[in-house]
Amino acid sequence: xxxxxxxxxxxLLGVSSDTVRRWVDSGRLPATRDAAxxxxxxxxxxxxxxxxxxxxxxxRLVSSARNRFRGLVTSLVxxxxxxxxxxxxxxHRVVSLLSREAADDLGLEVGSVATAVVKSTNxxxxxxxxxxx
Numbered sequence: 001x002x003x004x005x006x007x008x009x010x011x012l013l014g015v016s017s018d019t020v021r022r023w024v025d026s027g028r029l030p031a032t033r034d035a036a037x038x039x040x041x042x043x044x045x046x047x048x049x050x051x052x053x054x055x056x057x058x059x060r061l062v063s064s065a066r067n068r069f070r071g072l073v074t075s076l077v078x079x080x081x082x083x084x085x086x087x088x089x090x091x092h093r094v095v096s097l098l099s100r101e102a103a104d105d106l107g108l109e110v111g112s113v114a115t116a117v118v119k120s121t122n123x124x125x126x127x128x129x130x131x132x133x
Contacts (some may be wrong), residue, residue: 003042009041014090068117069094073110085125087116096123
């Protein structure tokens with residue numbers, strides 16, 4: 001059975017090690033200690049925790065797409081008709097081609113928050129709706 005250290009679990013969950021420690025200390029996420037006193041998380045229990053957290057994703061309530069990557073727009077290239085948007089979501093880099101009109105309507109700009117929604121071979125770009133003017 002695989003086990004994970006706090007820092008490894010944090011990387012997988014996309015949160016800080018301190019957040020994982022708080023979840024362990026509160027009993028929200030079970031962990032055991034090894035002979036040296038280091039905390040380890042059981043792989044199956046970590047997977048169950050991650051699955052349960054996926055149910056709280058508000059995007060799941062309005063979309064059949066399940067692969068959502070929230071991050072920052074790191075590159076945006078527009079021409080007359082199309083736009084290329086690059087989003088860095090943690091360790092994931094997602095690039096999407098969309099119409100210039102859609103990019104303009106979303107208010108996309110380098111440094112803005114966006115969510116890449118991936119279903120099959122399509123990448124859909126969303127924003128939270130709150131534009132910073």
